Amino acid sequence: MADYQALAPFTFQPLPLGSIQPLGWMNDQLTLMADGLAGHQYEFYHIVHHSPWIGGDSEYSILNEGLPYWFNGLVPLAYGLNDSRLIAQVEDATEYIVAHQWDDGWLGPEAPADRDLWARFPLFLGFIQLIEADNTQANRVLPAMYTFIELMHSMLVENTGLTQIWGRVRFPDMLISLQWLYENYPLGNQTMMLDTMYLLESRGFDWPSYWTKDNFIFADLDTIQDPINGDSSRFPFVHAVNAAQGLKAGATIYRFTGNDSILEKNRNGVKWTFSYHGDPAGSIIGDERESSLNANRGSELCTAVETMYSMSYLYHTLGDNYFADRCERAAFNALPVSITANHWAHQYLAVPSEPYAKQLSGNNPFWNVGDNGIIYGLGDNPPSGISIAGADRM
Structure with missing residues (x-):
């Protein structure tokens, strides 16, 4: 080790969650979320309300990520507003998840033969925010987290638990x-946790190597002769959501390795991604994979x-104003255009040249998004309404 x-x-x-009170525009946005879809999914939306994480049987994929995504977004929303109704939802879900932890430390619904670690990543982000906002939760949540980390460490040693690309x-x-x-x-667990960090890095995809001139894909992916599809070794890096999440990889690795050469690659990755695959x-x-810069994508x-x-994390980790500007640009442009003014409906995809939002009846330009991709609603393609709440976790 x-x-x-x-x-x-x-x-x-970063300031601890709950240490400052949102005012003005930020308070307006959080209140809209609380009064809208993000603040009411626990009451009616089957993927949350009947999630297998809390005793139900409704999920949209084998990844079992629906409730962890919701949880990770609801914690900062609830405690950011100090909203007693939403805090009660957080506490209810936490109580059930912790009380139903498997004997060996596993959290969540998968049976031993099918366990994949991915959905626990957003769950843990929610847990650390919960403890930060309310340290009385530490006695309940920390033992469950550390028992799981011990199990995760043993799984990674055996090279199991990362069965999917996510x-x-x-x-x-x-x-x-x-x-x-x-x-x-730390509770005396520093050595195990540090070793787990190294194991995750070694078992994971190598983002810094991708952000090099030899490996980064600068070309329009629709024009590449050898198509990059789901079974391609390069697909994990060009799945658009992966690309966005991965943009903070170098900074997270630098924090425990001290390898500052990785930071220049991370900065290149950000600049190249937005230069060659960014939208206005x-x-x-x-549309599930980086595509051309055409206005109909x-x-x-x-x-x-x-x-x-990712931009928020890079800014508070590395301090470059460029990252703060990029975060602000997405927050004031990319995010609101996909959500109705009352925060009760969303789009799966936003398109620069989009004169209407309607069912496309089989005539759509997307790589792997269905005909309902630009409709405002609560869809299952997948149900990205869960991700609306995720905007709070900055």
Whole structure:
């Protein structure tokens, strides 16, 4: 195992959730979310209300990520507004998840033969925010988290638990949670956590190597002779939501390795991604995969949210104003265009040249998005309404 060491410090230490009160525009936006879809899914939306995470049987994919996405967004919304109704939802879900932890430490619905770590990444981001906002939750949540981390560590040692591409490409999200615990509530577990960080990096996809001139795809993906489809080794890097989430990978790795050469690659990755695959609103063009820069191609709501989170994380970690500007651009342009004014409906894709939002009847230009991709509603393509709340976690 790796020895104990201090992590590289943030340039700007993030303020603890709940330590400041949102005012003005931010308060208006959070209130709209609380009064809209994000604040009411727990009451009626089957993917949350009947999630297998809380005893139900409704899910939209084998990844079981629906409720963790919702949870990760609802925690900062609830405590940011100090909304007792939403806090009660957070506490109800937390109580059930922790009370139903498997004997070996596993959290969530998968049976032993089918376990994949990915959905626990957004769950842990929600947990650390919950403890930060209400430290009375620590006695309940920390034991469950550390019992799971012990299991995750053993799974990674055995090279199991990352059966799908999503955990292997999105591992920086779990690094953030481990590093927060490492610095705030280590409880004597620093060596195991540090070793788990190294294991996640080694088992995950190599983002810094992708952000090099030899490997980065500068071309319009629709023009490449050898198509990059779901079974391509390069697909994980060009799935648009992955690309947005991965933009913080170098900074998360730098914090525990101290390898500052990785940071120049990370900066190149950000600049190249937005230069060659970015849209005018500040997000990444991609209809499940990065595509051409044509104005009839879309950008997912999920991608806008993950872009904002990665840029926010890079800014407080590295301090470059460029990242703050990119976060602000997506927040004021890419995010709101995909959500109705009352926050009760959303689009899966926003398209620059979009004179209407209607069912496309089989005549759509997208790489892998259905005919309902630009309709405002609560769809299952997938149900990115869950991601609306995720915008709060910056």
